Amino acid sequence: xxxxxxxxxxxxxxxxFLIGWVFWRALEGGQxxxxxRPAHDILMDDDEVKK
Amino acid sequence: MARTxxxxxxxxxxxxRSASGVRPEALPATxxxxxxxxxxxxxxxxxxxxxEATLILDRIRCAACLWLxxxxxxxxxxxxxxxxxxxxxxxxxxxxxxxxxxxRILEAIRAVGYDAYPFDPRRGDALxxxxxxxxxxxxxxxxxxxxxxxxxxxxxxxxxxxxTLSPAAEGLLRWASLxxxxxxxxxxxxxxFRGAWQDAKQRRISLDTPIALGLAAGFAASAWATxxxxxxxxxxxxxxxAFLLLGARTAELFARQRAGRELDRLxxxxxxFALRLQGSVTERVPAHALVPGDRVLVGAxxxxxxxxxxxxxxxxxxxxxxxxxxxxxAKRAGAALVGGSVNLEQPLxxxxxxxxxxTQAAAIGRLVExxxxxxxxxxxxxxxxxxxxxxxxxxxxxLAWLASGDVWIAVAVLVATCPCALALAAPIVLTRAGAQxxxxxxxxxxxxxxxxxxxxxxVVLDKTxxxxxxxxxxxxxxxxxxxxxxxxxxxxSALEAxxxxxxxxxxxxxxxxxxxxxxxxxxxxxxxxHVDGRLVRIGSRRFCAAIAGPAAPEPKAQVYLAEEGRWLxxxxxxxxPRPEAADVVRSLVARGxxxxxxxxxxxxxxxxxxxxxGIESWAGGATPQAKFDYVARxxxxxxxxxxxxxxxxxxxxxxxxxxxxAMGAGADAxxxxxxxxxxxxxxxALLDVLALSRGAMRLVRQNLGWALLYNAVALPAAALGxxxxxxAAIGMSASSFxxxxxxxxxLAGKNAWKRASPSSSPSRSLSYS
Numbered sequence: 001x002x003x004x005x006x007x008x009x010x011x012x013x014x015x016x017f018l019i020g021w022v023f024w025r026a027l028e029g030g031q032x033x034x035x036x037r038p039a040h041d042i043l044m045d046d047d048e049v050k051k
Numbered sequence: 052m053a054r055t056x057x058x059x060x061x062x063x064x065x066x067x068r069s070a071s072g073v074r075p076e077a078l079p080a081t082x083x084x085x086x087x088x089x090x091x092x093x094x095x096x097x098x099x100x101x102x103e104a105t106l107i108l109d110r111i112r113c114a115a116c117l118w119l120x121x122x123x124x125x126x127x128x129x130x131x132x133x134x135x136x137x138x139x140x141x142x143x144x145x146x147x148x149x150x151x152x153x154x155r156i157l158e159a160i161r162a163v164g165y166d167a168y169p170f171d172p173r174r175g176d177a178l179x180x181x182x183x184x185x186x187x188x189x190x191x192x193x194x195x196x197x198x199x200x201x202x203x204x205x206x207x208x209x210x211x212x213x214x215t216l217s218p219a220a221e222g223l224l225r226w227a228s229l230x231x232x233x234x235x236x237x238x239x240x241x242x243x244f245r246g247a248w249q250d251a252k253q254r255r256i257s258l259d260t261p262i263a264l265g266l267a268a269g270f271a272a273s274a275w276a277t278x279x280x281x282x283x284x285x286x287x288x289x290x291x292x293a294f295l296l297l298g299a300r301t302a303e304l305f306a307r308q309r310a311g312r313e314l315d316r317l318x319x320x321x322x323x324f325a326l327r328l329q330g331s332v333t334e335r336v337p338a339h340a341l342v343p344g345d346r347v348l349v350g351a352x353x354x355x356x357x358x359x360x361x362x363x364x365x366x367x368x369x370x371x372x373x374x375x376x377x378x379x380x381a382k383r384a385g386a387a388l389v390g391g392s393v394n395l396e397q398p399l400x401x402x403x404x405x406x407x408x409x410t411q412a413a414a415i416g417r418l419v420e421x422x423x424x425x426x427x428x429x430x431x432x433x434x435x436x437x438x439x440x441x442x443x444x445x446x447x448x449x450l451a452w453l454a455s456g457d458v459w460i461a462v463a464v465l466v467a468t469c470p471c472a473l474a475l476a477a478p479i480v481l482t483r484a485g486a487q488x489x490x491x492x493x494x495x496x497x498x499x500x501x502x503x504x505x506x507x508x509x510v511v512l513d514k515t516x517x518x519x520x521x522x523x524x525x526x527x528x529x530x531x532x533x534x535x536x537x538x539x540x541x542x543x544s545a546l547e548a549x550x551x552x553x554x555x556x557x558x559x560x561x562x563x564x565x566x567x568x569x570x571x572x573x574x575x576x577x578x579x580x581h582v583d584g585r586l587v588r589i590g591s592r593r594f595c596a597a598i599a600g601p602a603a604p605e606p607k608a609q610v611y612l613a614e615e616g617r618w619l620x621x622x623x624x625x626x627x628p629r630p631e632a633a634d635v636v637r638s639l640v641a642r643g644x645x646x647x648x649x650x651x652x653x654x655x656x657x658x659x660x661x662x663x664x665g666i667e668s669w670a671g672g673a674t675p676q677a678k679f680d681y682v683a684r685x686x687x688x689x690x691x692x693x694x695x696x697x698x699x700x701x702x703x704x705x706x707x708x709x710x711x712x713a714m715g716a717g718a719d720a721x722x723x724x725x726x727x728x729x730x731x732x733x734x735x736a737l738l739d740v741l742a743l744s745r746g747a748m749r750l751v752r753q754n755l756g757w758a759l760l761y762n763a764v765a766l767p768a769a770a771l772g773x774x775x776x777x778x779a780a781i782g783m784s785a786s787s788f789x790x791x792x793x794x795x796x797x798l799a800g801k802n803a804w805k806r807a808s809p810s811s812s813p814s815r816s817l818s819y820s
Binding site for chain 1: 180183184187188191192195196202203220223224227230
């Protein structure tokens, strides 16, 4: 059992850093900037015609 | 840069700052902001030689930074005024354009290592977003780290008896915990350490110091135990502590930004584009490119891009932005339009009169933002107490450590007590109070007044323009000939139609007006004309007596009507009370306030008005000095006086009262010298002001009371070793959370100040905003 610990514990540490990196990407990508408006987007029509 | 700061005599900054400064890097040229076209957006011109702007300050981290910025701004020659708002991190600057330029002011801020941008809601949003992202990222790292470290600690907890976990496995788990706790401490808790370190260099301590000491001591003890494979480790406690502390901080940040946003409402209203009319062609232009004199087409449902007047068309507008009352106001050609209000019915053509920072909405927004410069005395006392408490906490922790020899007791003391709960709650409540009052048509210009308003025992009301509409109307007509009242009114209206005398406004045009010939206006006396061949006069008693003969009626009326040889009528003109005045007075009395009516008008009229509205104390014929003495006498009796006036003629007495409220409709609102300006010109808002001030001060007191109680219990408990570090962390975070959440509660309950008779209530009832 102990042998598996020596593998799993470092693995979990690595996993934490991986998840941290993913979250950071999401944050920088603006995922958490506005938690309300995107839900309304689906209801809005795009009446502004792009030039 | 340090030389600039010290040379300018700001050495105190280094004694008080609690976060490291920054270097002026390659920054965009400030001279761009001197361009008048660019300035139109954010620079207002309240006077010929006064310019005013709101600047966003960047890289502000602590109160000392704000102080430094404020002082630097005030030192720039030509700067007339500079106030910095802590909650919104914005500076209000007024300067004399003959003596300095905006770029010099911006340079002064850069010279001491900060950056300032002219206020632009979008720029503010970007800064707020970056701050939110940083806070979330720190919180995530701490939270995820804490979760994982907790897992590693778990085997050690269930194996408390020993035996099943080999030393090698335990060492592995400890090292893994160390690896994960390090980023939590170094990255997530960075702000605590930076703040504490800066203070340590200046040999002073701040609110960050105990937290940084506690975290560092706990981490160092655990790391030592890991490296030497001896003693106990508490990485789980450290990481959880960091997470909970950051959680409280983040909640505070979000609450602060939300309160600031509420206040930004007035600055955000403007549409981005406007349809400008060039002859008969319309052209789509950015709203900030409009200049006074432009003609703009505004469709139904759209917002007016700036202040202006209706040129063509008829519609109605929702001006709740300024008045706090969603009611359609009819707009015909010539009517004034408030930029930001909504055109409700028909398309209108408007002519732009004021743009950008000169508009009414912008002026009132600046007024309210300035409010935070003066804080209630209670809040200032709490700040000093928080400072003092910090020293007590550190001393207690040191003593506890020496006495017990256990570092974890010291950590618990440092962490459990939370002076920050004392410091952080009041600003949020005060900013929210300002924003919510604004939404109800009352601009709070000095936060300090909330305390006096909340304690007010007496309300002193002025008459003209306050209890009354400031618009004269005919109250009674006495007729002396065979002509009846209707005929006399028609004749009077015809005569007065061309007069510019203030009383002439009382005579509304009626349908069947007789034809006049040889109309002559005798300035200051009256008007005369020939009607059906007879000379008719309207005006003062003496003016009429000259043609009517000596048998004059009583000299009580204000306007007389006479024709050759006889008197026709006497008109009693009165300024009608506001429709809601009686309700408001009744509500005030019902709340246990004493209501006074003090006016410069004729004593008999004042008495009549007071009796009609149910006011028990009154004084008529009062000069400004007499009004002043009246308020002073009440104060000498120990009463707390809130004075309501029109803000123009009664400035001295408003200044004397404990809290002053001015009725201000439209353009002058921003110029009035009062603690609160009722921008909607609606007396009912007075009740909202009093209710909200009570609510806001109640929240402030609850928060302070709670923070004091918590600290009084937690400090001895932790010092005696009754609570461990992680319990201390939960207690401290919970106390911060409670304070922040309490600060976000509604300031006045739904039924807090129900009006005495709901049937005739002219305005919205108090409700959550």
